[in-house]
Amino acid sequence: MKSRPSAFRALIFIILAASAWAGATVNTHAARRPVLTYTNRADAKLPEGENGFEWTFNAKGLVSSPCLSFDGLTLYVGSADRRLYAIDTLTGESKWTNGLKLPAPIYTAPIVDENGRIYVGGSDGRLYGISDQGDFGTNDLRSPSIGRPLTTPALVEDGTIYVGSTGNRLDAYFPDFARKWFYIAPDDVRTPVITDDGTILIASGGFLRGVSDAGTEVSSFIARSAIRTLPAVAEDGSIYFGANDDLLYAMESGATTNDLLWRFNTGDDVMSSPAIGADGSIYVASDNSRLYSLTPNGAIRWVVRTKAPVRAALSIGVDGTIYAGCDDKRLYAISPEGQILWTARTRAPVRSSPALDAFGIVYFSSGKTVYAIQTEAMADDSDEPAWPMFRKDAQHTARATECRPFLIEEPHRVGDTTGADTFDATIGEPLSIAVAVRAGAPVTYEWRLNGTVIDHEVNRTATNAVYVLASVEATDAGGYTVHAFNDCGEVESSQIFTVNITNAAPLITADITNQFLLVGRTLTLQIGAAGSSPLSYQWYFNSNLIAFATNTT
Known part of the structure; x- marks a missing residue:
């Protein structure tokens, strides 16, 4: 497990001990970072109360799933109180005083690009692009409103931003927020997922549609019921998603209704977006309070029972630990072998998908509170083209890495x-x-x-x-x-x-060549040279200067 430098730790403790901001509650005891013990006991849990957490942050409204900045030092969450919060991951305090007030509630998770700009979809139908200064200045962007709430956006390498909405459409924006194109879907459009060939996958009603980067439909799959999850895409291009017909679907990229790889009956509605492990294992939760691990062929590896349905999208750490937010007000950490490693109790159902940083800290939200827990796992920071879990990876970047350069x-x-x-x-x-x-x-x-x-x-x-x-x-x-x-x-x-x-004497790189021509024909001679600029040329015939012959030809 990575650890932060000791100098950082000493400085962090001083800052925390002096902190008095009311929005954050931080554990400043001598054992400031309680590392969880892997007990392999089904009843293993964190200490009750705030001492089991690195810190907690309280907003004034329900908060979204979190996302991390590129350097991992800032955590961003949207809130129903119309604020976007930037939280210092070291201290748990707000970097922006009382958060950034926006015109509408923020129910969906933000994302961050490589330059630090934060993108978030508002319930007013606008896409916002905000600098990491949090002042919504003249350099910040907002799109025209489409009149219906937006989903979490997704980014691609050329700067294009894709965002769905409850207005039955997928919109593509240039980096300056000029609209590139829009696609009309049969129903509400969930958060887009991007495959390694650039296809944008969207769940809309009972359809899973594939849309090209030019805005044209390239595939359409019809499930038996409404699709409430986001698809997960494996490295080989296989796509997995769940629906309200109790089924997890597995299909090849671009497949139609008749091109399924397999279906797995979970026993109840699938509301939690599935995730794919590094070994190809598929993890999916059902409303029957069970979490399944399946092989790439759809066979059961193991089943874990929780005390209530898991409806939050699953996340996976680089060590294979699966993190599942549950309606029993707990976050579960489950080993790749199907053992509950620990649970963390909160005050409300955990409907957010956890984010992990490179130091093994898990961030998640429940109700109006954001929690940080030190674990023995960490995020996988490799930049692969697959999209194996909610918002692509455990850091929730939602940035597509296409195969082409x-x-x-x-x-x-x-x-x-x-x-x-x-x-x-x-x-x-x-x-x-x-x-x-x-x-x-x-x-x-x-x-x-x-x-x-x-x-x-x-x-x-x-x-x-x-x-x-x-x-x-x-x-x-x-x-x-x-x-x-x-x-x-x-x-x-x-x-x-x-x-x-700057200091090169002229050097002939391509000399003139002998030519044999008939009388009356045109003779063309050319020279190639290198050296410090500017180079000057002068042609001679039988040692006599030729007037105005000062070019390479």
């Missing part, structure tokens, strides 16, 4: 933070040029100089994300671009990174 950073000099697209290099000095690409499958790189592919045999780094020149030569001057590709697609850098040589 996306350019994150244009070619740039390693070590430069200015974003410059030119560099004056010195002969004999080292130079490294890098590009950043994200993809859900291995990527091959192809660096080019002035449009010509650089031979891998000449420079072994010409197929890497970082192109290294151990000792710059005059012939290295010019414009660099990169082509990145894998089995799913390709991407080309749009920015040319130009390398100028």
Whole structure:
């Protein structure tokens, strides 16, 4: 289990001991982080009361499922009191005084992008984009209202934002919140899920629809009853979801009603979104107060009984521990082998899906309260294209990583933070040029100089994300671009990174060649050269200067 640096711990204790903000209750005893004991007893539970938690945070209204910032230092929750709260994960205190007041209640969970912007769907039908400063300033965004409450949004690599609504539609927005397109569904649209080929899956009434990134329908599956869960997508593309007909459905990507892999009867309605473990095990809870573990073929591995139905979406830690919020006012931690490791008692049914950070702390909400518990698990921070659980992963990022490559950073000099697209290099000095690409499958790189592919045999780094020149030569001057590709697609850098040589004497790189022509025909001669810019040219004939002949041709 990861642990936070000791210096952080000492500082954290000082801050907590001095804290007096009324919204947070923090355990500041000597054993400030009570680590749970794995007892393998069915009745194992945390100590009753607040001493079993890292901290608790109280809002003024019901709070949503939480999500974590990229650095894990901030937890965001929406609330029925019309506020978006940013909670310091170290102290449990609000980072924004009394939260950020919005025009409408927030019943759905927020998400955060790589730049720290928070996206949340309001019950007023607007999508909000808010900076991590929490002041809703001029740089913050809000979409036009569609008149019906929105779901939790989802993000893709190119910045597109997808969000469903109870207005029977799926909307796609550009990063500046201009509407890209919308798709009309047969019923309310639940939170979108994105597969590794970019298909957006939405549950709407009794349908599971697949929508392309252009807004056109590509698949449609009809269940026997209303689908109340979000689908979970495995690495092989298999899709699992539950419905009010007691069934868990398993199907291939793009399947229709007749293309099912299998169905499993849970014995009651399935209201909790299923989750998929790293070994391919499928976990699903039923309203009959049972949680099932199934093999990828639909066979039962084990069954755990709870004291009430589990309706919160399931989460899974990197060690395989399953976290389930239950209507008996408890959060359950269950081992991959089906043993209840511990339960944490709260004051209201636990309907939120827990989020985990890299330090093994579990965050969840119940009623108007957010709880933090130190555990021996942690979130899986790998960036895989699958969507195996509620909002993709245990950190609740809701960010899709598609198989095909996306350019994150244009070619740039390693070590430069200015974003410059030119560099004056010195002969004999080292130079490294890098590009950043994200993809859900291995990527091959192809660096080019002035449009010509650089031979891998000449420079072994010409197929890497970082192109290294151990000792710059005059012939290295010019414009660099990169082509990145894998089995799913390709991407080309749009920015040319130009390398100028500051101390290079002129060097002929392509000499003139002898030609034989008939009298009266046109003679064209061309020279290639490298060196410090600007280079000047002068042509001669029989050692005599040719007037105005000052170009490469």
